[in-house]
Amino acid sequence: MVSLNGWQVETKRVAKFRGNLLKWFQAYHRKLPWRSCGQKPANPYHVLVSEFMLQQTQVATVIEYFNRFIKTLPTIEALASAKEQQVLQLWQGLGYYRRALHLHAAARMIIDRFDGQVPQTLENLSQLPGVGTYTAGAIASIAYDEKVAAIDGNVSRVISRLLAIEKPIDDGPTRRKLQSITEKLVPPHRPGIFNQALMELGALVCLPRRPRCSTCPVRQLCQAYLQGCVDRLPVRHPRRPPRSVTHHIFAIQKRNCHLVVQRPGKGLWSRLWQMPTAENLEAQKPSTRALQWIEDELGLVVETPERISTFNHQTTHRAIHFVLWHTTVISGRLRRGIGQWRRLGKTNDLAMANPQHTAVGLITRHTSHFTCRSTKSHSGLQSGRNLRR
CATH class of the missing domain: 3.90.79.10 (Nucleoside Triphosphate Pyrophosphohydrolase)
Known part of the structure; x- marks a missing residue:
């Protein structure tokens, strides 16, 4: 048995969730320039750049910027030695420019402190400027297959519906609970693919509005779907107006x-x-x-x-x-x-x-x-x- 949000879930149900999700991902995942999907080793530098760009920005917008960035600065060494204005120019139009400054500083730290290798562990990744819990987990799992969770907005939505969590997901205690739950769901084998599959499910199927439950590979395991409360979840505190x-x-x-x-x-x-x-x-x-x-x-x-x-x-x-x-x-x-x-x-x-x-x-x-x-x-x-x- 596995305890998830107070639910004692049978191990075979967890295995079914993983299996259905991974099978769906293998068939329907998007072809993205930074994604390897197990067909070849992931490029840690590409993962690093993409994860910085994907903070606060949708995948469809990022693709063009990522391709131009990698074409101009193809290696961590090239990024570290680039001038600040060149990095900002490549980022121009993507918004949230502090990400570009953090990425540039992270590249220089990687050269100076990590021998030019993108760090593998959560502890070392968390030392890089602009790298929080999610970004560290995403890089560690996707680039190096570390068994760690990577919880972005898509994953939070999927898990809150899966277990019908009715508390605001932007509360600290609920975020910590989501982290704990997701860590238990991540399999020891191919954790990076699993994390990408969770994100992809949230991006393509488990949408914030009008979720496509009829095409969801895990709907029969989803408490919100079975209880008919998908449209009410996840719960968030109202945002302050600009x-x-x-x-x-x-x-x-x-x-x-x-x-x-x-x-x-x-x-x-x-x-x-x-x-x-x-x-x-x-x-x-x-x-x-x-x-x-x-x-x-x-x-x-x-x-x-x-x-x-x-x-x-x-x-x-x-x-x-x-x-x-x-x-x-x-x-x-x-x-x-x-x-x-x-x-x-x-x-x-x-x-x-x-x-x-x-x-x-x-x-x-x-x-x-x-x-x-x-x-x-x-x-x-x-x-x-x-x-x-």
Whole structure:
């Protein structure tokens, strides 16, 4: 007998669950560029990169980024020796950029402390930046067939339905219980394949909404299915709504160039480049407040900013309303180490978050339209003078 969530489950039922799941996985698993499925030895570096990318991001989105990343940085040595901006550029558009910084730091630690080999044990993997309980378990089991659990959101959903767990799965005690249960389910033989099968079942069949129970290979063992409560599980605490904030982006022009600065190493969009952005301007008279902010922060005296456009962007915890301004430098000297003056079409080597790309596109169109209008006006004046002659 095996004790799972207070249920004394017959060993043969556990064996049937494992067998049905693995048989289904063998027939229906997705072909993914980092996945070996026992046909050949797993590449630990590929597993490492994919697991970092899969944190907070769906498989379908990750595939293209993974292929480009591996093509550019094919080994742990290549990643460790790469420049930070190159890593961030390869990650550009994937979001949650701190993952890229952690992966880069992890690669350097692997070279320095683990002789260039991705660690095999949970203890050593957990020392790497950005590696938590799930990521350590996934790498250890998938790359090295270590008998450990790997519980992501998909697995939590599958197990909570399998045993009809009605307590919130985002509570600490329930998470620990799920960990204990899953560890008992992981077989000693091919644990990495089993963990991938659990994740795949959650991704393809045991969906958050409208689960495909009719095609589930373990539905006759699923307590939620047998009790008719699949749609009510898993239970989670309500999420807090995103916090509404306003960011003011300033396109500061000096001759034919605009100022770009790098964000700090912590917080949203860490180490990415952007046009100067104020996140806490007063709502009243923002253009007047902006003049002081630009002088205080950057050391520049500028024309009163012209409001160009607004747009919105959603992150996990923030609903951001962007206000885009354009201005030109009158006097002052940019503070040392603050940023760079760049032509807007010459920023491809700088990693930027999507909202900044949007802003650059808007300013490019605005300035080209302004230049075009100025040129036409100038041509008209010249033509008029010629006619008068």
